[in-house]
Amino acid sequence: MNPLRESAPPVSSGDATGHTPDSWWRGRSELFVGVLVIGIGAFLASQTLTMHVPDTSTGPGPRLFPGLVSGLMVVLGALLVLQVVRRPTTAPQEEGSESADVVDGSVEGSEDTSATAPAEVRGGSEHTGSHSDWRTVGMVLAAVVAFTLLLQPLGWLLSGALLFFGVSWAFGGKRPLFEAAVALVYSAVVQLAFVAGLGLNLPSGILGGLL
Amino acid sequence: MDTLMLLGGGFASALTPENLLWAFVGVVLGTAVGVLPGLGSAMAVALLLPVTFKLDPTGAFIMFTAVYYGGLFGDSTTSILMNTPGNSSAIATAIEGHKMARRGKASQALATSAIGAFIGAVVSTAVVAFFSGVIIDIALRFGPAEYFALAVFAFVATSAVVAQSMVRGLIALTLGLGIAMVGIDAQSGAARFTLGVPSLFEGIGIVTVTVGLLALGEVLHVASRIHRQGPDARPVKTGGTLWLGRGDLRRAIPAWLRGLGFGLPFGTIPAGGSEIPTFLAYGTERKLSQLRARRGKRPDEFGKGAIEGVAAPEAAASATAGTAMGALLGLGLPTSATAAIMLAAFQQYGMQPGPLLFERNADLVWALLASLFIGSVMLLILNLPFAPLWAKLLLIPKRYLYAGITGFAALGVYASSYAITDLWLLILLGLLGFMMRRYAIPVAPVLIAVILGPLAESELRRGLAIGQGDVGVMFTGPITLGIYAVILSAVGIVVVARVRSSRSPAETEEPKTPSTV
Incomplete structure (x- = not known):
């Protein structure tokens, strides 16, 4: 929570590389975001192409702007995927402080502490490499x-x-x-x-x- | 003289008991959300928007702007006492402010920040009031090409220049533009991205978008880590009088004024709020302090709790609020997330901010400006002696706070349309907001895009229709070319800076920003 914490290099999740079979996904769960953005872009593009345009419209029609935006989305999603593949855990401030909090070990026990225990989460039960408390x-x-x-x-x-x-x-x-x-x-x-x-x-x- | 007459009229209508009450409610709410980390004035205004439908617009806007100003007063309290900035605008304050508090000068730090915020708010509001004529003169010369350029400026500034990662900022921008396009296109009548769902024909409501992204997204984000946090920090005890001695004043006054110099221009630039000027102000003070130490005038206190490090950023932060209101009212240009939501509020009441607002709704505008002065005085009174009391807000159990926010979010979205479909949209947008927070994708560009997207599109199409398909018409006129030149140079500077910092990552350590908007 403390945003003043110095941005630690993203050691936390990258360290695990090579220990678990799915470890390539460590710090790369953001790939999902990139793919999602590409997907939305593609969907908007297909909707734009099949859009029913009333004949009365003159000048640049209702498809110009959606076309631009959906194309941009696909490109940006691809760029994000590329970034994440090349440099995993590109959100160091989030991940850094988060993992530090986990290491501090103060898991406030609700009725079921083991479900939120850091060890289990970090052990890779979720292959997307998430630290979130789902x-x-x-x-x-x-x-x-x-x-x-x-x-x-x-x-x-x-x-x-x-x-x-x-x-x-x-x-x-x-x-x-x-x-x-x-x-x-x-x-x-x-x-x-x-x-x-x-x-x-x-x-x-x-x-x-x-x- | 004219301005004074108009402002006098504004004071007359702002000083009615009813409007004073709304201003008071606004400053209390604003200070509260400012004090609480994770909550900000943007979320507060978004939650207030649907439940104030039935209010008279003047009262509602007095409350909204009071919340905006209040957020910038309250955010420094927890920065100083607990090193937990209530908002991104108070991160710079926390650096020296908390160190002052640890040295036993908490009262002086709180007073410095409250007075600094007051000076920033009052001076910037006065600048707007007295230069409104100039702003309107410029705005009246704007045609489609200029407005489109201005919208592009806002898009690029919030997404590519300010955001820490250009790709993530631009993704946020396109998501917002996509959301804005859902519905029936007003110019041609074509249904866009509605999937044949009738309730989407009118588009996705701005209330649903802001409440989903800011409120529900934040609740989910906090939920994902609430059981993983260490114990909360405890506030530093305050003692003594909340007033500044002569020595403190002599150091704080010039710093306040320098802070103003950073805050005033930045309020008019769509740079997503007051974070950048606060850091510029902080950096300048630190350099000046080193310079003074080298000349042997006074030892460099930065790092140990220098009063200048509190004074300048606070004055800068609240100075942006006033000029941001000026840009919003005079140009219709939202320069921060909160201003963007207020623009949506104007549209909801059937008003379009811009030069014509000063003619058609002059009563409202001047009452609003007058109430900003009144609100600033209220905020000074509320924050100067009572700052330690406000820190007690953190004792509210988090579960009730977030349960209350969730309930309010659902209530507001339902009340804005009385449609269950909007609640499903709220859930989707809440998930989107959660995902964006988790992967450090900024939220402000989405809001700016949702609100300015339709304007950008219609101006682009209008401009192209006038030019009969010639793209060149969008790039004519000195104002247009000037705006594009600024955009290009800003992007150029950022790209060069990023390339440099990626070569030597240790050198330019960007301060961290919480996801609050």
Whole structure:
């Protein structure tokens, strides 16, 4: 987190080279980003080519700009791939401080410490060479997806509370009842402030009759 | 004289209880997001945008600009007390500021930074108010070619020049341009990249993009490392009076003024915010200090907590905010992420910043400028004696903070359109924002591209249509050629500097920047 940390040379992940079969991917997970950018560019280009253009348009049409942008995207994606292949871990400040934090060894235990233990992550269980804590990210994402699915049937009060609870739990909440109470207070306060106060129209869902 | 009359009218409408309340809410919120690391004024304004639909535009903009200014006041508090910059604009302050605090001069450092921010904010706002006529005169001469050149300037400056990696910056730019093109093309009626989904015909809402990239992206990014962090730093205790002695003042005043000199011009350049001028100001002070030491005037205190190292960057940072508002209001040119979101807010209220804004919405503009002076005074009062109290915000458990932000993000996106599809888009954009943070792809170029992309495209097509296909029309006129010359020379300088630094990497160590926007 501390951005003032001197940018250590990217030793952390590069060191592992040659120890595990998938070690070539260490520090090269960004290849995925380059490929994704190329993919998006190609997709936009194909969409531009097949675009239906109304005859009425005069002058440079609606395909000029998309054509330029999608072409640029493919080139830039390829350049990124090239950069990452030649010099892995080109984001030293992120990776450097991150791995330093991991080495510091203070893994704040949630209910399941072993899942986030540095050794396992660094051992290459994820072949993309990621240091990210996918479990927590997954829980946050699941909470947002659940909110999206439940907002209209359940209403803001319940689905908003569920979203708050899900995120605070993922971030290390430990007392389910207390966190749930905080979450309900949050969604209720928002409901009062924005529906009653600012006139937003939030779905009331199954509690509609009661409110 | 004219300006004073207009400004007087502005003060009259800014001093109503309602507008004072919005300014106060704005400065409190702005200081809070400034103090909290990872949160910035851009995210705060993006989250406020959908829930302020029903406000009167003057009140809403007074609040937004107060948040912007507040962020630049608050960000130095944790820099000084805990060596944790609240925002990228306060990294330079942290270098000497924290060392001052460790030497027992925390109060002096906080006062230096608050007063410096105040001077920067007030002087830059005054410059904008009194030179607005000049800005408008220039802006009125702009045609399609000039506006296109200006947009290209903003694109290149934020993505290629400022970003640490040119390729990553340009990727961010093209992603933003791609997002901006989704929807029905206004000029021809062609549906672009909508995949036949009706709710995409109107394009992807700016609220969804900013909230997804800035708020949800940040939440996911923090989630990916929250269980991996060491214990949080503890703030240094402050004691004594928050005021500067005569000796401190004698050193701080010239540094404040030099900082202003860096901040004022940089606010008008689309360089993605106030980071660069703060480092330029810091570097200059350090060199001057070495020079003084060599002449035997005063020992070089840099590295041990020099007051000049706090004064100059803080004045520079907040001076950019004022001139950035000037560029936004007068030219319609957003020069920072927060200004870009404010431009989107203007569009949402059906207003187009630019020279005509001063004619059509003169009341709003002058009330806004007047309220910036009022807000600066409020911020000085809030930050000077109470800075240690603000640092207590860090005691809020992170899980509640980020849960609250997630809830607010989802609420805002839904409330801006009442469409569940937008929530799915929010998730996609949040993942994109997370990926960009993880791989150090800057977010600001995406926002600038999303907001200026449509303008760039329509001006390009209009210009080409006038020239009947002749590309040469886009490169005529002194203003256009001047802008392109600046772009080319800036890119040239950056390329040369990068090539040099890659040959001797140890020599030019760029300071690190957090992903905050």
